[in-house]
Amino acid sequence: MKKINIQNKRVKTLLILSAALLVIIIFYSLATMIYRSGKTKTIVRFAPNTATVTLNDTRIANNSTNWLLPGQYHLKVSYNNHFEVYERDVEITEEDAELYGTLNALDDEGKEYITQHREEFAKVEGLVGDLLNRQGQKIKLDYPILTYLPMNNSLYSISYRYDDENKPIIDVKAEPKYLDVAVAKLKTIKNVDLSSQNIVFHTKNPFTKEYQQNPVTDVKKFVRLAYNLSDNYVIDEVQQVGKYYYTSAYVNDYKNDTTYGHYRIILQKKDDGDWEIVATPQPLFTIYNAPGIKKETLDTINSY
Numbered sequence: 203m204k205k206i207n208i209q210n211k212r213v214k215t216l217l218i219l220s221a222a223l224l225v226i227i228i229f230y231s232l233a234t235m236i237y238r239s240g241k242t243k244t245i246v247r248f249a250p251n252t253a254t255v256t257l258n259d260t261r262i263a264n265n266s267t268n269w270l271l272p273g274q275y276h277l278k279v280s281y282n283n284h285f286e287v288y289e290r291d292v293e294i295t296e297e298d299a300e301l302y303g304t305l306n307a308l309d310d311e312g313k314e315y316i317t318q319h320r321e322e323f324a325k326v327e328g329l330v331g332d333l334l335n336r337q338g339q340k341i342k343l344d345y346p347i348l349t350y351l352p353m354n355n356s357l358y359s360i361s362y363r364y365d366d367e368n369k370p371i372i373d374v375k376a377e378p379k380y381l382d383v384a385v386a387k388l389k390t391i392k393n394v395d396l397s398s399q400n401i402v403f404h405t406k407n408p409f410t411k412e413y414q415q416n417p418v419t420d421v422k423k424f425v426r427l428a429y430n431l432s433d434n435y436v437i438d439e440v441q442q443v444g445k446y447y448y449t450s451a452y453v454n455d456y457k458n459d460t461t462y463g464h465y466r467i468i469l470q471k472k473d474d475g476d477w478e479i480v481a482t483p484q485p486l487f488t489i490y491n492a493p494g495i496k497k498e499t500l501d502t503i504n505s506y
Contacts, residue, residue: 241269244299248288249326250319253281253305257292270294281305284312302329337368345370347394358384365400372401374485378453378463381405385464385485397500400490409451409465409483417476421447424477425467436461443502446470446495450506451483466503468492 257275279288285305307313352361358376376384413428452464465483481492487500
């Protein structure tokens with residue numbers, strides 16, 4: 203009987219302990235969920251491992267996972283007088299975030315520290331490289347045109363860079379005589395919406411100067427007078443899409459029997475009946491260089 207009672211007591215004790223442990227686990231899980239609610243998982247890793255990391259002057263743990271409210275933060279990482287202070291503004295969104303980096307040595311003592319702690323610096327450098335690679339792949343999914351770039355040859359160069367918001371800017375460089383060739387190449391890229399890209403043409407644009415208003419009603423003559431175009435320029439037939447009218451102007455090199463440098467031009471009639479040019483003429487129009495005009499309208503004009 204005593205053995206049975208002892209066994210029963212042990213079972214009861216185990217049940218009580220198990221129940222208590224379960225309650226603790228549930229309580230901890232709920233507390234964790236409440237603490238993390240609305241916050242973003244943020245992995246922080248800087249070398250040296252013992253560097254001080256602050257966000258908006260509030261210290262956070264280095265080499266750890268932090269849970270932060272989405273928003274704008276000023277990141278500052280420091281170690282001692284032998285290393286540069288690392289500072290930059292960061293934005294924490296609702297997506298998981300990763301903050302990695304290494305501090306640069308200021309003197310021989312700092313360099314010696316890096317040599318002696320090469321492994322911890324190498325690990326962080328690996329994390330930085332992996333993060334940049336993943337970010338690049340994600341950006342290419344959002345901007346498929348990047349998978350085709352750069353395109354470089356003796357006639358033109360089409361490459362890209364990123365703006366302050368990490369969005370791509372497509373740079374097109376070509377001599378005026380080969381500008382049309384570069385534009386034609388852009389148009390061959392499949393499944394890419396060109397009018398939605400931030401395309402910057404580095405060829406000198408002859409139409410950037412402010413145009414001269416004039417009362418001429420004929421669109422071709424209006425454009426020629428507005429930009430004081432020489433006889434070497436040809437102006438295409440005028441087309442209409444919605445409230446906009448469009449054409450293009452290009453150079454006719456009679457001597458070499460060639461044409462080049464097509465610039466599309468968008469116009470509309472003002473209330474007083476005069477014409478106005480609504481955007482600086484471009485080889486291709488986009489929502490960036492012709493803001494306020496619907497993308498569908500730009501697509502039609504770009505196909506001209």
